[in-house]
Amino acid sequence: MAAFAVLLTDFGFADPYVGQMKGAFALHAPEARVLDLCHQVEPFNILQAAFFLESSRKHFPEGTVFVAVVDPGVGGDRRIVLLEKHRQFFLAPDNGLLTLVMQHGGGSRVRDVTPAWRREASATFHGRDIFAPLAAKLLTGAPPERLGEEVNPHTLVRLPGLEPVHTDAVVDAMVLHVDRFGNCLLNLECEAYANMILKARDPVLATPVEMPLQPAFTYEKLEPGQVGVLKGSQGYLELAMNKESAASVLGLAPGATVRLRLERHG
Amino acid sequence: MAAFAVLLTDFGFADPYVGQMKGAFALHAPEARVLDLCHQVEPFNILQAAFFLESSRKHFPEGTVFVAVVDPGVGGDRRIVLLEKHRQFFLAPDNGLLTLVMQHGGGSRVRDVTPAWRREASATFHGRDIFAPLAAKLLTGAPPERLGEEVNPHTLVRLPGLEPVHTDAVVDAMVLHVDRFGNCLLNLECEAYANMILKARDPVLATPVEMPLQPAFTYEKLEPGQVGVLKGSQGYLELAMNKESAASVLGLAPGATVRLRLERHG
Amino acid sequence: MAAFAVLLTDFGFADPYVGQMKGAFALHAPEARVLDLCHQVEPFNILQAAFFLESSRKHFPEGTVFVAVVDPGVGGDRRIVLLEKHRQFFLAPDNGLLTLVMQHGGGSRVRDVTPAWRREASATFHGRDIFAPLAAKLLTGAPPERLGEEVNPHTLVRLPGLEPVHTDAVVDAMVLHVDRFGNCLLNLECEAYANMILKARDPVLATPVEMPLQPAFTYEKLEPGQVGVLKGSQGYLELAMNKESAASVLGLAPGATVRLRLERHG
Numbered sequence: 001m002a003a004f005a006v007l008l009t010d011f012g013f014a015d016p017y018v019g020q021m022k023g024a025f026a027l028h029a030p031e032a033r034v035l036d037l038c039h040q041v042e043p044f045n046i047l048q049a050a051f052f053l054e055s056s057r058k059h060f061p062e063g064t065v066f067v068a069v070v071d072p073g074v075g076g077d078r079r080i081v082l083l084e085k086h087r088q089f090f091l092a093p094d095n096g097l098l099t100l101v102m103q104h105g106g107g108s109r110v111r112d113v114t115p116a117w118r119r120e121a122s123a124t125f126h127g128r129d130i131f132a133p134l135a136a137k138l139l140t141g142a143p144p145e146r147l148g149e150e151v152n153p154h155t156l157v158r159l160p161g162l163e164p165v166h167t168d169a170v171v172d173a174m175v176l177h178v179d180r181f182g183n184c185l186l187n188l189e190c191e192a193y194a195n196m197i198l199k200a201r202d203p204v205l206a207t208p209v210e211m212p213l214q215p216a217f218t219y220e221k222l223e224p225g226q227v228g229v230l231k232g233s234q235g236y237l238e239l240a241m242n243k244e245s246a247a248s249v250l251g252l253a254p255g256a257t258v259r260l261r262l263e264r265h266g
Numbered sequence: 267m268a269a270f271a272v273l274l275t276d277f278g279f280a281d282p283y284v285g286q287m288k289g290a291f292a293l294h295a296p297e298a299r300v301l302d303l304c305h306q307v308e309p310f311n312i313l314q315a316a317f318f319l320e321s322s323r324k325h326f327p328e329g330t331v332f333v334a335v336v337d338p339g340v341g342g343d344r345r346i347v348l349l350e351k352h353r354q355f356f357l358a359p360d361n362g363l364l365t366l367v368m369q370h371g372g373g374s375r376v377r378d379v380t381p382a383w384r385r386e387a388s389a390t391f392h393g394r395d396i397f398a399p400l401a402a403k404l405l406t407g408a409p410p411e412r413l414g415e416e417v418n419p420h421t422l423v424r425l426p427g428l429e430p431v432h433t434d435a436v437v438d439a440m441v442l443h444v445d446r447f448g449n450c451l452l453n454l455e456c457e458a459y460a461n462m463i464l465k466a467r468d469p470v471l472a473t474p475v476e477m478p479l480q481p482a483f484t485y486e487k488l489e490p491g492q493v494g495v496l497k498g499s500q501g502y503l504e505l506a507m508n509k510e511s512a513a514s515v516l517g518l519a520p521g522a523t524v525r526l527r528l529e530r531h532g
Numbered sequence: 533m534a535a536f537a538v539l540l541t542d543f544g545f546a547d548p549y550v551g552q553m554k555g556a557f558a559l560h561a562p563e564a565r566v567l568d569l570c571h572q573v574e575p576f577n578i579l580q581a582a583f584f585l586e587s588s589r590k591h592f593p594e595g596t597v598f599v600a601v602v603d604p605g606v607g608g609d610r611r612i613v614l615l616e617k618h619r620q621f622f623l624a625p626d627n628g629l630l631t632l633v634m635q636h637g638g639g640s641r642v643r644d645v646t647p648a649w650r651r652e653a654s655a656t657f658h659g660r661d662i663f664a665p666l667a668a669k670l671l672t673g674a675p676p677e678r679l680g681e682e683v684n685p686h687t688l689v690r691l692p693g694l695e696p697v698h699t700d701a702v703v704d705a706m707v708l709h710v711d712r713f714g715n716c717l718l719n720l721e722c723e724a725y726a727n728m729i730l731k732a733r734d735p736v737l738a739t740p741v742e743m744p745l746q747p748a749f750t751y752e753k754l755e756p757g758q759v760g761v762l763k764g765s766q767g768y769l770e771l772a773m774n775k776e777s778a779a780s781v782l783g784l785a786p787g788a789t790v791r792l793r794l795e796r797h798g
Contacts, residue, residue, distance in 0.1 A: 012446040013304065014445070014446055015304065015443075015445045015446055016303050016304045016318045016322045017445075018304075019272070019274075019302055019303035019304050020303075020322055020325045022301045023322065023325035026270050026299075026326055026327050027325070030327065043446060044509055072485070072486060074485065075483065075484030075486065076484055122497075123496075124484060125499030128325065128499065
C-alpha cells in the first residue's frame with residue numbers, strides 16, 4: 001500500500017486528541033502511513049486550514065488522503081464530504097474548508113460521505129470516530145463510490161471574500177496567515193500577482209502603516225528595519241523582514257486587511 | 267510485528283528529549299512503530315497523565331505497549347512497573363500514573379521491571395535510557411516474564427481523592443483536564459453519571475459560579491454565553507461552551523473542584 | 533532500507549512547514565522512515581541547534597541522516613554541506629550548525645552539496661525543496677560522492693566563543709539551553725568538567741546570583757529552594773532544581789554567562 005494519510009486539524013498537542021486519531025488508524029488500517037501536516041490551526045479557523053490545505057497539497061504524492069478536521073459544527077447537521085481532485089483525496093466537514101482547493105482548475109468529484117448510522121461514534125470527536133475510519137477505508141482499498149453518493153461540487157460551502165480587489169494602482173489584500181517567523185502571507189497568489197507587485201516601480205504599503213516595500217528574492221537581502229514583499233514558499237506573496245517579525249512591526253494578524261499602492265514601471 | 271509503542275510524557279517539544287526516545291527505539295527495535303499519544307502533559311502532573319492513559323487506551327489495538335513517563339522521582343528509588351491489562355501493556359514509574367487504568371475492572375498483572383543494573387543509563391532521563399529499551403524488548407518479542415517478577419497489584423501507588431462525592435441533590439467533582447478549546451473534563455465518568463446529571467430537571471453549577479447548566483449533545487447546539495454539560499469524547503462529562511472557553515468563563519483550571527446541584531425529573 | 537532521516541529545525545508546529553518536509557520525503561523516498569528530533573529550536577538560534585545535534589547524535593543508529601535546517605541565510609550564498617562522521621550523515625547549511633559535532637574527535641569528511649541548479653526550488657524554503665530531496669537521495673542509496681565535491685573540513689563556518697574559560701578556582705560558562713523544566717544546560721561537558729566541579733568542596737554560583745550549589749545525582753534529592761549542579765542526560769552539566777525552574781529562580785536564559793567558584797577538596 002503506497003498511499004499516505006495526511007492530517008490537518010486544530011486539535012493542538014496539549015490533549016490526547018491527535019494521538020487518539022493515530023490510534024484509530026492503528027485499529028482500522030494498521031499498515032497505513034500517517035503524516036501530520038499541522039495540528040495547530042487556530043481553534044475553529046476554517047480559513048487558515050483551507051489555506052494550509054491548498055498550499056500544501058502539491059508537496060504530497062498522488063493518492064494521498066488528506067484528513068482535514070477543523071469542525072466547529074461537529075455532531076450537527078453539516079455534511080462530511082470527500083473531494084477527489086489532482087489525483088488526491090480530501091476528506092473534510094462541508095464548512096468551507098475546501099474553498100481554496102476548489103478555487104483552482106482541474107476536474108473534481110465530490111461525495112457526501114456523512115455516515116447514515118454511527119452508533120459507536122461520539123458526538124464531539126468525529127476526527128477520531130468518523131474521519132479517521134473513513135480515511136482508513138480508502139487506504140485499505142475501499143473504492144470511493146462505496147463511501148457515499150456523488151453530489152454537485154457547486155453545493156459545497158465556500159468561504160466568501162477571499163478574492164483580493166485591485167485596480168491598476170491599488171491592491172486590497174488580506175493576511176491569510178502569520179507564520180512562526182512573523183511573515184505575513186497574503187491572499188495574493190504568486191502566479192497572478194507576483195509580476196504586478198514585484199515589478200512595480202515603487203510598491204508601497206498604504207495601510208495599516210504607510211511604508212515603502214522592498215521587492216526581494218530572499219529574506220537575507222533585506223536591510224534591518226526594511227519590510228520586503230516576496231514570493232513565499234507557499235505560493236503566495238508575503239510581507240517579511242530579515243530575522244524580525246513583520247507581523248509585530250506592522251501590527252498584522254490573520255484576517256487583517258492591507259492596502260498596497262503600486263506605481264508601475266515605464 | 268504488529269504492535270505499536272505509544273508514548274505519553276511531560277517532555278514537551280522544545281527539547282530533543284522526545285526525539286531521543288525515538289532514537290532509542292530506532293536503536294533497539296528499528297522495525298517498531300512508535301506513536302505519540304501526548305507529550306505536553308503539564309510538567310510533573312501525574313494525574314493528567316493518568317487520565318490521558320485511561321481515556322485513550324481503548325482507542326489503540328490489543329498488544330499496544332504504552333510508555334508513560336511523567337516521572338519527577340527519576341533516578342530515585344521509585345519502581346518501574348509493567349502492567350498487563352485489557353490485552354495491552356502499560357510501562358510507567360510507580361507513582362500513581364496507573365491509578366485510573368487500575369480503577370476499572372478486568373484482570374491485571376503487574377511486574378516490577380526496575381533494572382537491577384544500569385551502568386549506561388543516565389540518572390535523569392530514564393524515558394530514553396530505560397523505558398524505551400524495555401518497551402523495545404517487548405516489541406521485539408521478549409516475554410514479559412523475562413523483564414521482571416510479578417508483584418501484587420495492590421502494592422501499586424494510587425492517587426487519592428479521585429472519586430467524586432455525591433448525594434441525591436449534589437455532586438462534588440474535580441476538573442481532570444482543560445483542553446485546547448477550554449472544555450473542562452470532570453472526574454465524572456459518563457457510564458456512571460451521565461444519566462444522573464443529563465436527565466436532571468434543572469442541573470445547576472453551584473460553585474465556583476452559580477449558573478444554570480444546559481444538558482447538550484453537541485457543542486454547536488449551545489447558545490452564546492450558555493454553559494453546557496455533555497458526554498465528552500473521552501468518556502467523561504464536560505462543562506463546555508460553543509466556540510468559547512468554559513474554563514476562562516468559569517475560572518476553572520485542572521484540579522479545581524466544582525459543585526453541581528441537581529433536581530431530578532419526576 | 534534500514535536508515536532513518538532525523539529532522540531538526542526551527543520551523544515550529546504552527547505552520548505547515550514540517551508537514552511539507554515530510555511530504556517531500558513521501559515524494560522522493562516513500563519508504564524512508566523520518567523521525568523528528570526537534571522543531572522548536574528558537575528561530576534562527578544556530579547555537580541551540582548545534583547543541584541539540586551534538587547531544588543527540590549518539591542516540592541514533594549508524595547510517596542515520598540528520599537534516600538540520602536553522603537557516604537564516606536561506607537562498608543566499610551560504611553553502612549546503614554534508615558531513616560524514618561517526619558513521620552518520622549530517623546535512624546542514626554551512627553557518628556554524630555543525631560546530632559542536634565537529635569539535636569532537638573522529639574522522640570526518642565534508643562535501644559541498646549546494647545544488648548548482650535549482651529551478652524548482654523556492655528561494656525561502658530549502659528545507660522542503662533542497663535538504664529533504666538531498667536526504668532522500670542518500671536514503672534511497674545514492675553514494676555521497678554523487679552529491680558533491682569533498683572540501684576541507686577546516687573551511688566549515690564555526691561558532692566562536694563556545695569554550696568555557698577556567699582557572700583552578702573559577703569557571704566561566706555559558707547557558708547553551710534552558711529546557712522545559714527550567715534546567716540550565718551549560719557548555720561544560722561532563723567528561724571534561726564533572727570531576728572538577730562535582731567533587732569541589734564547596735562549589736558556588738558566583739554570577740548572576742551568589743548561591744551555594746549542591747552537587748547532585750538526581751533532581752529528586754534536592755531540597756526545596758536548593759539549586760543543584762549535576763551530570764545531565766545530554767552529556768553536559770546542568771543547574772537544576774527539584775520540580776522548580778532553576779532558570780526562573782536564577783534569571784537565566786540561553787546565551788547567558790554564569791561564573792562558578794570552586795574550592796577543591798583537600
